Amino acid sequence: MSTEGDYDCIVIGAGVQGSFTAYQLAKKKQRTLLLEQFVLPHTRGSSHGQTRIIRKAYDQDYYTVMMEECYRLWAQLEEEASVKLVRQTGLLVMGPENSSQYQAVKNTLQKNRVPMVILPPEEFSKHIPNVNLSEGDGALVDTTAGVLFADRALRAVQGQFLKLGGIIKDGQKVSDIKPGALVTVTASGGVYRAKNLVLTAGSWTNGMLSYIGLQLPLKVLKINVCYWKEKVPGSYHVQQRFPAFLQVECPEGKHHIYGLPSNEYPGLMKVCYHTGSETHPDMRDRQSDQSDIDILKRYLTRCFPGLDPEPAVVESCMYTVTPDEDFVLDCHPLHNNIVIGAGFSGHGFKFGPLIGKLLCELSLGEVPSYDLSPFRIRRFPEHLKPSL
Numbered sequence: 001m002s003t004e005g006d007y008d009c010i011v012i013g014a015g016v017q018g019s020f021t022a023y024q025l026a027k028k029k030q031r032t033l034l035l036e037q038f039v040l041p042h043t044r045g046s047s048h049g050q051t052r053i054i055r056k057a058y059d060q061d062y063y064t065v066m067m068e069e070c071y072r073l074w075a076q077l078e079e080e081a082s083v084k085l086v087r088q089t090g091l092l093v094m095g096p097e098n099s100s101q102y103q104a105v106k107n108t109l110q111k112n113r114v115p116m117v118i119l120p121p122e123e124f125s126k127h128i129p130n131v132n133l134s135e136g137d138g139a140l141v142d143t144t145a146g147v148l149f150a151d152r153a154l155r156a157v158q159g160q161f162l163k164l165g166g167i168i169k170d171g172q173k174v175s176d177i178k179p180g181a182l183v184t185v186t187a188s189g190g191v192y193r194a195k196n197l198v199l200t201a202g203s204w205t206n207g208m209l210s211y212i213g214l215q216l217p218l219k220v221l222k223i224n225v226c227y228w229k230e231k232v233p234g235s236y237h238v239q240q241r242f243p244a245f246l247q248v249e250c251p252e253g254k255h256h257i258y259g260l261p262s263n264e265y266p267g268l269m270k271v272c273y274h275t276g277s278e279t280h281p282d283m284r285d286r287q288s289d290q291s292d293i294d295i296l297k298r299y300l301t302r303c304f305p306g307l308d309p310e311p312a313v314v315e316s317c318m319y320t321v322t323p324d325e326d327f328v329l330d331c332h333p334l335h336n337n338i339v340i341g342a343g344f345s346g347h348g349f350k351f352g353p354l355i356g357k358l359l360c361e362l363s364l365g366e367v368p369s370y371d372l373s374p375f376r377i378r379r380f381p382e383h384l385k386p387s388l
């Protein structure tokens with residue numbers, strides 16, 4: 001066997017994170033193979049669908065700081081691929097004025113000098129018609145925020161990767177990984193070898209990690225992606241400058257509720273609950289729990305009176321959630337030529353271009369551009385197998 005390998009790097013999983021990682025590696029002249037189990041494009045993972053929120057409004061500084069560069073990297077891809085991927089709409093954040101979460105978001109924005117507008121309750125309805133602000137809630141708008149065109153972004157980044165000479169093999173389910181100076185990857189269409197491996201397998205991550213002696217505390221949740229009909233067409237439309245929104249706490253449920261202005265489906269606004277019920281990634285459609293939809297119905301009846309409180313369309317997506325909802329961006333504890341990007345916990349899309357850059361840096365043994373301590377595997381010591 002040659003010690004050169006077939007490739008410099010193999011990336012497993014062509015969702016947003018694997019696609020951006022492969023693109024960054026190809027930019028660094030690495031001979032890169034991107035393997036995907038499904039035929040592309042597909043709707044079985046976490047990166048499909050037309051839209052995602054992009055925002056700087058976070059309760060932790062490190063995400064807000066990282067978003068500075070993300071916006072630049074998204075703009076760069078828009079230019080390279082001649083395609084529009086980001087639409088600035090602003091993000092309305094609502095939550096109990098004295099709650100720690102709402103205050104944390106407000107403080108992070110102020111501290112990092114992110115352009116924002118605070119909407120006092122008496123002025124709220126002048127700026128945001130058709131929404132009832134809850135008694136005691138504060139409201140602010142992160143004006144930098146907006147909507148990312150997700151499917152289009154995946155097409156663009158995969159297209160750029162191919163232009164750089166990268167290779168995508170889809171319809172190739174990986175069924176084994178053998179670590180070593182050359183990593184050997186067995187997939188349904190062949191056996192491939194490379195000096196480095198990056199694992200970005202989304203909800204299937206622990207299945208892949210079982211081949212290389214590691215398990216992470218990841219929960220896979222099925223998310224019901226709900227669209228709701230506007231009673232008066234256009235009332236929550238992106239062209240009426242209706243923003244995306246995030247309700248950080250409310251009486252109906254303990255998790256966030258979020259929404260995007262109507263755009264992709266005429267007359268329908270997307271509003272979802274930021275959690276779901278556990279599932280196996282291959283059995284997603286067997287999970288039929290709808291308690292999240294009941295919470296949304298009650299919230300929309302109270303706060304979005306212009307929406308019919310019965311979902312018109314329900315699609316499915318998955319979150320892969322860590323206990324602290326921070327990502328995993330790290331090398332395998334024993335095999336430093338295997339890099340893992342996982343646990344994006346329902347908020348990783350907007351970071352895609354930067355995650356790609358960071359996983360590429362880790363794979364090339366470079367000093368990462370950011371402090372990755374919040375994202376290290378060793379924050380879960382109890383989950384490192386005794387064999388490690």
Ligand SMILES: Cc1cc2nc3c(=O)[nH]c(=O)nc-3n(C[C@H](O)[C@H](O)[C@H](O)COP(=O)(O)OP(=O)(O)OC[C@H]3O[C@@H](n4cnc5c(N)ncnc54)[C@H](O)[C@@H]3O)c2cc1C
Pocket residue numbers: 012013014015016017018035036037038044045046047048051052053054172173174175200201202203204208223224225272317318319341342344345346347348349350351
């Ligand atoms: C409903 C919903 C709303 C969201 N909203 C936002 C938002 O507003 N803003 C935001 O920033 N983020 C948001 N997110 C989160 C974001 O979409 C995810 O963090 C991101 O898509 C995760 O990407 P990924 O590449 O890790 O996973 P995936 O997209 O699932 O990619 C993993 C890929 O690996 C492949 N794979 C797995 N196993 C194998 C194997 N054995 N062989 C070959 N290939 C394999 C899978 O088929 C898949 O294509 C949302 C997510 C959901 C579900």
Ligand SMILES: O=C(O)[C@@H]1CCCCN1
Pocket residue numbers: 053054055246256257258274346347348
């Ligand atoms: O990443 C985001 O911006 C959204 C916010 C709410 C939960 C889902 N993800």
